[in-house]
Amino acid sequence: MSDMVDHVEPVLTVSAVTTEPLAVGARPARGRARWLVALVVAVLVLGLAGGATLLLTASAGDAAVLAWVPADSTAYAEMRLDFPGSQRTEVPKLLAAFPGFADQAALPAKLGEAFDQLVKGVSNGKHDYQTEIAPWIGHDLAVATGPVAVPAAGATPSDIAASARVLLLASVTDGAKASAWLTALLVEAGATTGTESYGGVTITNIHAPGVAKRLSTVAMPDAAFAVLGNVLVAGDTASVRAAVDTRGSRGLGTVPAFRAAASAVAGGRVAFAWADNEALLASATSAASGAVKDAMLTALLGIVRDGVPAWTAAAVRAVDGNLVIDTVEPTPAGVTAQPATGAGTAQLAKLVPADTLILLGARSPGAALAKLKVRLAADPALAPAVAQLDQTLGLIGGFDAATGWIGDTGIAITNTDGKPAGGLVIVPADATGGKRLITQLRSFAQIAGAAANVIPSFDDAAYGDATVTVVSIPNAGNLLRLLQGATGNTCGVTCRVAAPQDITITFAYATTAQVIVIGSDARFVKAVLDSRGGSSLATQPRFKDLLAKAGASGGGLAWVDVAAVRDLVAAALPASARASYDADVKPYLAPLDALVATGTTDGDLIRSTIILSIKP
Numbered sequence: 001m002s003d004m005v006d007h008v009e010p011v012l013t014v015s016a017v018t019t020e021p022l023a024v025g026a027r028p029a030r031g032r033a034r035w036l037v038a039l040v041v042a043v044l045v046l047g048l049a050g051g052a053t054l055l056l057t058a059s060a061g062d063a064a065v066l067a068w069v070p071a072d073s074t075a076y077a078e079m080r081l082d083f084p085g086s087q088r089t090e091v092p093k094l095l096a097a098f099p100g101f102a103d104q105a106a107l108p109a110k111l112g113e114a115f116d117q118l119v120k121g122v123s124n125g126k127h128d129y130q131t132e133i134a135p136w137i138g139h140d141l142a143v144a145t146g147p148v149a150v151p152a153a154g155a156t157p158s159d160i161a162a163s164a165r166v167l168l169l170a171s172v173t174d175g176a177k178a179s180a181w182l183t184a185l186l187v188e189a190g191a192t193t194g195t196e197s198y199g200g201v202t203i204t205n206i207h208a209p210g211v212a213k214r215l216s217t218v219a220m221p222d223a224a225f226a227v228l229g230n231v232l233v234a235g236d237t238a239s240v241r242a243a244v245d246t247r248g249s250r251g252l253g254t255v256p257a258f259r260a261a262a263s264a265v266a267g268g269r270v271a272f273a274w275a276d277n278e279a280l281l282a283s284a285t286s287a288a289s290g291a292v293k294d295a296m297l298t299a300l301l302g303i304v305r306d307g308v309p310a311w312t313a314a315a316v317r318a319v320d321g322n323l324v325i326d327t328v329e330p331t332p333a334g335v336t337a338q339p340a341t342g343a344g345t346a347q348l349a350k351l352v353p354a355d356t357l358i359l360l361g362a363r364s365p366g367a368a369l370a371k372l373k374v375r376l377a378a379d380p381a382l383a384p385a386v387a388q389l390d391q392t393l394g395l396i397g398g399f400d401a402a403t404g405w406i407g408d409t410g411i412a413i414t415n416t417d418g419k420p421a422g423g424l425v426i427v428p429a430d431a432t433g434g435k436r437l438i439t440q441l442r443s444f445a446q447i448a449g450a451a452a453n454v455i456p457s458f459d460d461a462a463y464g465d466a467t468v469t470v471v472s473i474p475n476a477g478n479l480l481r482l483l484q485g486a487t488g489n490t491c492g493v494t495c496r497v498a499a500p501q502d503i504t505i506t507f508a509y510a511t512t513a514q515v516i517v518i519g520s521d522a523r524f525v526k527a528v529l530d531s532r533g534g535s536s537l538a539t540q541p542r543f544k545d546l547l548a549k550a551g552a553s554g555g556g557l558a559w560v561d562v563a564a565v566r567d568l569v570a571a572a573l574p575a576s577a578r579a580s581y582d583a584d585v586k587p588y589l590a591p592l593d594a595l596v597a598t599g600t601t602d603g604d605l606i607r608s609t610i611i612l613s614i615k616p
Helices: 029-050 052-056 064-068 087-095 104-122 157-163 175-188 237-245 256-264 277-291 295-306 344-351 365-377 383-396 399-403 431-451 477-487 492-498 522-531 541-550 562-571 575-589
Strands: 011-015 075-080 137-145 166-172 192-198 201-207 211-213 216-218 223-228 231-236 271-275 312-319 322-330 356-362 406-416 419-428 457-463 466-473 505-511 516-519 557-560 592-602 605-614
Touching (some): 166 175, 175 201, 175 223, 201 237, 344 356, 344 406, 383 431, 399 431, 516 522, 562 575
Antiparallel strands (some): 137 166, 223 231, 312 322, 322 605, 466 505, 557 592
16 A cells, blocks of 8 residues: 555535445254353364365464454454464464364364354354355454543433444455355445545445333434455444554554563464553543542542553463463553562462352552551552541551451352352461451450440350451341441432341451461351362362463452353253253353463563363
């Protein structure tokens, strides 16, 4: 497109054609479920439909569509269906675990049939993939969002829709066929199309009918599409024109922040995403502070902005038969980067039972709260609120006494003997301080509870070197009424229905030098206590293997036993849905085994790795 000139005034020629909207008929539930579930897997190998030549010539460079993404985009996501670099060999290994993908030689034919079924299903049999789409589709797909407009006061849904900036991009092997197919589809759907010349490019403008939404009609914003070299772009008219304005050489790929993000997760990948957090949050905070003229809110929003990374990037790739997502973001301006030291949140895995379904761990939230308090107190608009909080917490020794003892903290859910349970597992930075706080809260609860006829009972029982306490709170509905009286808020019958007076809340806790645990029942608390030095999640081969592959966990840690959670959900299905699940869904979910995620710092970057293990 080197012969393109700068912006010229468009000459619009409209050829109005309208028909009835494209109908979508009913389909057998079983077939629909099979193809929808299979799509998640099949889309990863769409590139194989073009034959082996595409795989052998794949490039690990930028996607072709990137050149046409406007430089002011706030978010971008792409899928590489040519499997660049190492993905040419890694993706087939991952997919071999799923039904229909073991025989690599038969993949093109199978995929053609699968996509035919999908396209025919959503178009009521009017269209197919192999004869209509395959002749022109390339191997790069992407979506980008433009600057976010702040809605004006009183903006309608139609106004908000008209201000949205979204651009879809796809590489094509035959631009003429792609344009003809899309035009015909739009006309069939009832849209009016016309053409204009913009910057030396023919743009097809689209005027779609409104969409009925309950009792009103939302006006659909005008849209457009164009073929730019070997890339088809479609979206709102402003975004399509912005794509033309890049001239294929001054788009998002030239923006320093984007280049830094892309290089930080370099290598072969099947998908990549990037978000300009700074720009996105600027729009959100502008809208919030504009809607509410409040100095405290404005100050809080400023602190939030300072604590959010300027950008976030993520790459999706197949590695050793597993699905891996690597994310990276720069250390926020208002945060001091801390190098990973010690065992980090990985030590939490030594304190939860071997049958833990889910574990979500955070690094030293107590220390993070202390830093946040300092930052809040330094702002004149927020200092009075911080002082008031300090005064309130003075009854238990102040803010530091309430939070300073909290070390690495995790939320765990277990499934012992088919009975789910869960709670907080805390590695105390100061075990004495934590025990002291809980003892104080216990005394205050008994005194304050008498005023609202909510007197809790505490049942203490020795368990090894610890004491497990079961707390029972009768008439818990009165707690909400007590809170309403303190704050001056009322909600009448709604609150009484949501929290009946006679409801009883029970939970359990225990404090030791190694762990402080607060759980849904005594069984969970005892299981955590038993895990110390014994059988725990950390001793399980599946967890250890994935954690070793994910790397250091100096930051957060997450674990999900996908197979166990899947089986629990399946067991809860009604009998009427079980046969369909077993035939159409289970075969595609069965290979999904477990997920682990870790985080750490790398210089001035924050990195995380998520691994979804696939079982052959």
